[in-house]
Amino acid sequence: MRSCPAILPSLLAAAVFTPLKAGTVVLGFEGFACAVPQQQCPTERGVCMRFKAVLLFTVLAVMCSFTLNAQMAPMNHAQPAMTMPTSSDATQLPVLADGSVHPELIPDDVAYRQFLQGMAFPANLSAAQVAHRNAKLKRLKLTQADSDLLVNVVLAGLRETLDAATVLLHTALTPDDAATAKANRLNALTAAQANLSKLSTAGQTAVDAWVKGEFKKRIIIYGGPMM
Amino acid sequence: MRIKLSLISICFALLFLLGATAAWGQMTYIVVVTTDPSNDTTYIYNDVTTEDDSTGCSSHSSYHTDANISGPNGAYIDAGQISGFDASTELAFATPDNQGDPENYFAAGSLEFYCGCAYKNVSSGYLNKINITIRLTLTGVTTPQVMYDSDGDPYCHYTGNGCTPGTTPTCKTSLFSAYSVIYLTPPCPTFASVSCLYVTMTWPNGNKDSACYAWSWAPQTTYVNCN
Numbered sequence: 001m002r003s004c005p006a007i008l009p010s011l012l013a014a015a016v017f018t019p020l021k022a023g024t025v026v027l028g029f030e031g032f033a034c035a036v037p038q039q040q041c042p043t044e045r046g047v048c049m050r051f052k053a054v055l056l057f058t059v060l061a062v063m064c065s066f067t068l069n070a071q072m073a074p075m076n077h078a079q080p081a082m083t084m085p086t087s088s089d090a091t092q093l094p095v096l097a098d099g100s101v102h103p104e105l106i107p108d109d110v111a112y113r114q115f116l117q118g119m120a121f122p123a124n125l126s127a128a129q130v131a132h133r134n135a136k137l138k139r140l141k142l143t144q145a146d147s148d149l150l151v152n153v154v155l156a157g158l159r160e161t162l163d164a165a166t167v168l169l170h171t172a173l174t175p176d177d178a179a180t181a182k183a184n185r186l187n188a189l190t191a192a193q194a195n196l197s198k199l200s201t202a203g204q205t206a207v208d209a210w211v212k213g214e215f216k217k218r219i220i221i222y223g224g225p226m227m
Numbered sequence: 228m229r230i231k232l233s234l235i236s237i238c239f240a241l242l243f244l245l246g247a248t249a250a251w252g253q254m255t256y257i258v259v260v261t262t263d264p265s266n267d268t269t270y271i272y273n274d275v276t277t278e279d280d281s282t283g284c285s286s287h288s289s290y291h292t293d294a295n296i297s298g299p300n301g302a303y304i305d306a307g308q309i310s311g312f313d314a315s316t317e318l319a320f321a322t323p324d325n326q327g328d329p330e331n332y333f334a335a336g337s338l339e340f341y342c343g344c345a346y347k348n349v350s351s352g353y354l355n356k357i358n359i360t361i362r363l364t365l366t367g368v369t370t371p372q373v374m375y376d377s378d379g380d381p382y383c384h385y386t387g388n389g390c391t392p393g394t395t396p397t398c399k400t401s402l403f404s405a406y407s408v409i410y411l412t413p414p415c416p417t418f419a420s421v422s423c424l425y426v427t428m429t430w431p432n433g434n435k436d437s438a439c440y441a442w443s444w445a446p447q448t449t450y451v452n453c454n
Contacts, residue, residue: 090339090350093256098354100430110278114261117276117313132317135267136274166290166311175285185312217430219261222351226254226284226344 093222103216113189114219115211119150120158120192140210146203154195161188254283254344262294262355264334266426268440271296271359272317275306275336277351286343293339298332312338320361322424322442329362358429363442366423368451371415383415385444416446 097105121133137147162185169181196204257280265272275294279287294314295305299321306316314336323330334357339350371383424442429435 090348091345092350092352093258095354096257098432100434101432110259110280113278114259114276117278118261118263118274128317131267131270132265132272132315135265135270135272136263138267139265162313163311169290170288170310172288178285178288214436215261215263217434217436218263218355218357219259220351220355222258222260223256223281226256226281226342 094224095220096223097219097221099216099219099221103212106216106219106221108212109193110221111211111216111219112193113186115207115215116155116158116189116192117162120155120162122159123157139214141206142203143200146199146206149199149203150196150207153198154192158188158192161185254281256281256342256349258338258349258351260336260338260351260355262334262336262357264296264357264359264428266320266359266438268424268442270317270319271298271332271334272315273306273334273336274315275313277312277336277338279312279338279340284342284344287340288343289341291339292336294334294336296332296334299330302332323361323363329360332359332361333357334359354431356431360425360427360429362425362427363422364425365420365451367421368418368447369421370418373413373415381413383413385419416448418447418450420445420447420451 099106099111119133119136121129125133133151137150140147140150142150165181165185165188168184169178172178172181196207199207259278259280261274261276263274263276265274273294273296275292277290277292279290281287289310290312291310292312292314293306294316295303296316296318297303298318302318304316304318306314318332320330320332335353335355337351337353339348341347342349369385371385373381374384375381421444422442424440426438426440427435428437
């Protein structure tokens with residue numbers, strides 16, 4: 001039997017820290033195999049106190065590692081196929097802000113992102129899709145020139161970018177990939193929002209009135225502390 | 228020396244565990260779901276856009292956005308669990324008759340995803356159910372004005388304002404607007420009645436939005452009462 005290395009708690013601490021960097025868990029089990037000469041290590045009922053401390057930290061580290069692993073693990077794509085969310089087995093989130101009741105609680109940026117996302121159609125539309133888009137455009141009460149700018153300049157390529165980001169998110173193998181996908185998505189929507197300045201002043205005012213007035217009614221923000 | 232090292236290690240571990248606990252406490256779901264029904268004179272559309280702004284957990288995956296519309300006589304259409312942050316669906320509505328009851332449709336949407344931190348599926352649910360009522364109403368009767376085209380041929384021109392959203396349907400000719408009827412073969416019918424299609428969206432909190440379309444007209448030899 002080897003004696004307990006004094007550095008063992010340090011190794012455990014390092015092991016616990018490891019997931020932060022690598023997203024993997026390395027646990028120091030060495031403590032389980034060590035024994036301590038009585039004269040070197042105070043005992044209680046024949047069990048090394050330091051060993052007990054190490055054991056305690058090992059257990060805590062394991063628990064903590066599970067937590068961290070869940071946070072830091074790469075996107076698990078095999079699992080969703082097995083656990084496809086359904087209305088019946090999903091935990092329902094509480095409402096944080098209902099735009100139809102309190103539109104002032106919906107942040108402007110969120111409303112603009114959702115508006116632009118909903119207005120983003122693919123480049124080559126079928127006749128049915130054109131009718132669909134027109135039904136949405138008509139509500140904005142824009143001039144034809146502003147409608148054309150909105151469709152052909154502000155929203156140009158946005159649907160393709162968003163769809164590409166979604167594909168990247170769903171195929172992401174690492175948290176970095178997922179973060180990149182989310183960043184791509186956010187950047188595209190932010191750029192489109194900035195491009196709204198290319199509309200006429202009246203057009204910008206009309207869009208702003210729609211987004212902050214009518215459109216916010218359509219938004220609900222759900223959430224709360226992670227359960 | 229070994230005791231010092233052990234103490235330092237234990238302190239590190241404790242600090243780390245405290246940090247992990249704090250991080251867990253900071254994990255918050257923030258999910259945005261926008262249910263944006265729209266319509267033209269043929270279809271009801273339901274576009275659902277979503278985003279996940281949750282903090283503290285990077286292992287959300289398997290996003291599925293749902294959009295659905297239900298209608299009278301069991302009519303129901305669901306875009307299904309569309310992978311990603313957008314879902315869109317449309318349902319052709321039956322044209323109600325003048326004397327018929329309003330037809331009720333409902334549009335709703337949700338976002339569901341897998342939360343790797345909590346090891347479970349999470350859903351917004353369908354609290355955003357929007358009632359869409361379609362009603363065809365005889366809104367106006369007007370008298371003709373004989374006019375002449377560029378060739379000097381006479382025609383009957385009826386105009387008025389019967390389709391202003393939010394106004395009470397009336398038969399007073401002075402309140403007509405938003406439509407113009409041309410009847411090419413004089414002698415002109417004494418009256419023209421106009422029916423408008425009212426589309427009213429009602430949010431769960433009772434807020435309403437109305438749109439109105441001049442739908443049909445008919446020559447009348449006698450004055451008719453509005454319904």
